Every structure is written in C-alpha cells, then in structure tokens.
Amino acid sequence: MADRIMDHAQLLVQSVGYNGFSYADIAQELGIRKATIHYYYRTKSDLCASLLRRYRLRFRIKVESAMAELASPKERLMLYISFYQEALDDGRLCPCGVLTSELLTLSPDIQEEVRGFFDEQLDWIEAQLRAAASAGELRVTTPPRDLAASLLGMIEGGMLLAHARKNRRSLADAIAGTLSLIFS
Amino acid sequence: MADRIMDHAQLLVQSVGYNGFSYADIAQELGIRKATIHYYYRTKSDLCASLLRRYRLRFRIKVESAMAELASPKERLMLYISFYQEALDDGRLCPCGVLTSELLTLSPDIQEEVRGFFDEQLDWIEAQLRAAASAGELRVTTPPRDLAASLLGMIEGGMLLAHARKNRRSLADAIAGTLSLIFS
DNA sequence: GTCTATAAACTGATAGAC
DNA sequence: GTCTATCAGTTTATAGAC
Numbered sequence: 327m328a329d330r331i332m333d334h335a336q337l338l339v340q341s342v343g344y345n346g347f348s349y350a351d352i353a354q355e356l357g358i359r360k361a362t363i364h365y366y367y368r369t370k371s372d373l374c375a376s377l378l379r380r381y382r383l384r385f386r387i388k389v390e391s392a393m394a395e396l397a398s399p400k401e402r403l404m405l406y407i408s409f410y411q412e413a414l415d416d417g418r419l420c421p422c423g424v425l426t427s428e429l430l431t432l433s434p435d436i437q438e439e440v441r442g443f444f445d446e447q448l449d450w451i452e453a454q455l456r457a458a459a460s461a462g463e464l465r466v467t468t469p470p471r472d473l474a475a476s477l478l479g480m481i482e483g484g485m486l487l488a489h490a491r492k493n494r495r496s497l498a499d500a501i502a503g504t505l506s507l508i509f510s
Numbered sequence: 511m512a513d514r515i516m517d518h519a520q521l522l523v524q525s526v527g528y529n530g531f532s533y534a535d536i537a538q539e540l541g542i543r544k545a546t547i548h549y550y551y552r553t554k555s556d557l558c559a560s561l562l563r564r565y566r567l568r569f570r571i572k573v574e575s576a577m578a579e580l581a582s583p584k585e586r587l588m589l590y591i592s593f594y595q596e597a598l599d600d601g602r603l604c605p606c607g608v609l610t611s612e613l614l615t616l617s618p619d620i621q622e623e624v625r626g627f628f629d630e631q632l633d634w635i636e637a638q639l640r641a642a643a644s645a646g647e648l649r650v651t652t653p654p655r656d657l658a659a660s661l662l663g664m665i666e667g668g669m670l671l672a673h674a675r676k677n678r679r680s681l682a683d684a685i686a687g688t689l690s691l692i693f694s
Numbered sequence: 695g696t697c698t699a700t701a702a703a704c705t706g707a708t709a710g711a712c
Numbered sequence: 713g714t715c716t717a718t719c720a721g722t723t724t725a726t727a728g729a730c
Contacts, residue, residue: 327713346615348705362714366708419611423667426674427603427611431530444674468687475684476664476673483607483667487659490610490625495532500659503652507691512695532723546696548725 328366330356344374344436364370370435373426378439381421382446385409389450399458400509402449403477404502406480408479411498414488417492423482448474458509464510473508478505512550514540520561524602528558528620529612550566555617558609560621565605566630573634583642584693587635587661588686594665595682598672607666632658642693649694657692664688 338347347368348389349360365374392405398505410420422443431439452473466473484497519537522531533544533554537603551557576589594604606627613621635658650657670682 332603339673343527343529343612345527350704357641359715360706361708361716367715370706422674423670424611426670427608428527429674431526441674441676444671457624459624466533466687466691468691471686472684474704475668476688479667479671479681479684480660480664482668483663483665484659486607486610486666486670487628487663490613490628492625497663500656500663503656504649504660504688507652510700533725534722543697544724545698545726549695552725554724 327356327358327362331366332377332380335373336381336421337418339374339377339421340424342385343424344370344432371436375435375439376435378421378425378436378443380385381438382443384445386446396420399454399461399463400505402454403416403505406451406454407481407498407501407505410485411494414485414494414497419485419489420482423485444478447478451477463509466508477501477504511540511542511546515547515550516561516564519557519564519586520605521602523605523608524597527612528554528616544572547676555620559619559623561615562609562620562627564606566623567625569627570574570630583645583647584689585673586638587689590635590638591665591682591685591689594669595678596683598669598678603669603673604666607669628662631662635661647693648690661685661688 331352334352335347337474338351349363351361353360363373367376388409389406392402392409394406396402413420422440425432425436425440429440432440448471452470455464455470455473459470468476480501481497484500488497512545515536518536533547537544538554547557551560572593573590576586576593580586580589595602606624609616609620609624613624617622632655636654639648639654639657643654643663652660664685665681668684672678672681
C-alpha cells in the first residue's frame, strides 16, 4: 500500500503540484481512508520528500543505463531528453520543475531534494558536453556549464510550454533542432 | 485599493503560485480585512484572471516599445530576455510559467489567459526570427516556430532553474550564448 | 468602502477501536 | 493495517452593520 500511495502522490505532484492536491484525493483514488495514508507517511511533507528521493534514484538508474548502452554524447543526450518526453506523453511534468514554482511554501527537505536534482542533472549534462568537446564533436565554445544550463532549462521550460499549449510534440522536436546546432 | 490588492496578488502568484497563497496573506500584508478584497474581486479566481489580463497588457506594451526603439532582431530579443531577467532580479518568476504547473486546478478563464500569453510570445519571437532570416542574419535553418519554442522554453525553464538554484545570473548568460549561436 | 461576524467546506493530523 | 471519529485550523465566500 505504501507504494501505491507514493505512486499516486507522485502522479499528483507531476500534474497539479504540492499545493494542488490533498490526502483526500489520494484516499479517494485508492479507495482507502486518509488515516491510512498517515500510517505510512506521517506528514504530507514526508510523503513528498520520500517520493522525490525515489524519483531521483530511479532517474539516476535510468540515466546510468543510458550511459552504458550508448557511447556517443549526442546520442546519450537525445535518449536523455526522451526520458522527459516519455513523462510528457503520459501527461506528467517534471516533479522538480513543478515544485520549483511553489518552492518557497515547501519544507527545507523538499527544497533540498529539488535543488539536488537540478545540480545532479547539470553535472551529468556538463559531463556529456565535455566528452563531446574532447572528441571534437562540439561546434561551439560556450562554457559547458552554461550550455548545460541552457539545455536543462530548455527541457524544463519545453515541458511547461507543451503542457500549457497541449502540444506534446513540441518538446523533443524543438530541442533536437538546437542539439543539432551544437554538435558537428 | 484595488490596485494594491492586485499588485500583491501578482507578487504572490509569481512567488508561490495560485494555490500557495490565500486572501488572508494579502489582507495581512495590506493591513485590511479579507472581506475588503472580496469587495473588489468577488472570487480568488476573478482576481487571478484580472491580474493576468493586466500582466499581459503591460508586457505587450513593453515589448511593443522595444520593437519601436530597436531595429535589429537580435537586439530586440536580447532586450526581450532582459524583461524576464528583471523579474528574476526582483525575486519573481513568470506568472504564466508558475501557473502552468498547477493549470489543471485553475478556472478555464485563467487557463485561457496562460495559454494566450504563451501563444502571443511565440508569435512575437517567431516574427523576430523571420525578420532575421530575411535579412540573412540567421545562421540556422530550423523552422522559426520551433526555434521560437526553444527560446521561450529556455527562458521559462531558465527562470525556474535560476530560482531553484538561487543563481540569478544563469538566465541571461546562458541564453546569450545560445542566441549568439543562432545569429551570424 | 471597510468592517465584524459567520457560514460551509476542506486541510493535515491524531486517538483509539477493531 | 485499516478503520471511525474527531480535532483545530484554514479556506473561500457572504450578510449585514457602520
């Protein structure tokens, strides 16, 4: 039951944000009572922090397996972007992107998880860009960290735009164009 | 008083989102009672929709004056981006970017204002890119609409990243690099 | 216009029976 | 483990006095 609760809580965070749902929403969906949720997660804040830790862990594993399978930085980045596109196809946003909009209302634990996720993603993207630069595959001289921030921003913002405009195609297509621009 | 209420409501939307504040927050800040807010704005939904209409109008005027002053599409886009950077320097996010995260919990009026804002921005950016292409100033052949979506996504996502990482520099710097990439 | 008072619903959370 | 019952606090919103 703990997993089912967390699953649905994550779906809700990715759809309407932390302040956009309540324990009653989860209880109704799972056909249980609110008190049952409190048995597994003492507070809503705990539930959200736990959910973010699991999300980050799963995402990390996904990304690591992508590194193992593909050698080319550009291919890796294309696959990386497809992870976000998958969520979008499922009607979900990036939980960390969503929570950033209401970050000031959230507990320090949650804020730290969100910030940690972004830092981790920037590190990974930067590493791919540096590898590409070493291999002479980069067409530009922009500092890798800045370029990584551009790319991650484009991904997070692209998800938001696609969600608001109900146009799920726009993310992968738009970014693929920019990626081709960067790589030779 | 109507203006002061809307001013603070907008600040709150840009800081913590729609579901992140209540009438009590506004009342306390302005030293008035909650009922007074209802006198000017019947519902919270009305207040938010009104606030978005004003925001869009003001933003439109800002952008139009930018078009009048500067002839070069690249310069116009740099100035355009600085409008978002200004908000960020003031600790504010883009209200439409924020509201997108909780869009499914908001009234149809608000949803329409958010979507309208993005469409309007994409139209404007696309027009600048087409003008640049006609003048032979564009280095790429990406469809202008896709490129516009990339840029707006990068702006919206860049604001989010800067907010979460408390690094307000990253927006303008990161985007300037990509802009230089696009323009010859 | 702004207030007091209040309604009705919902919030996260707890105690204790089963 | 899951429930019923309940709490105290908050939410948006309204009625009516001043």
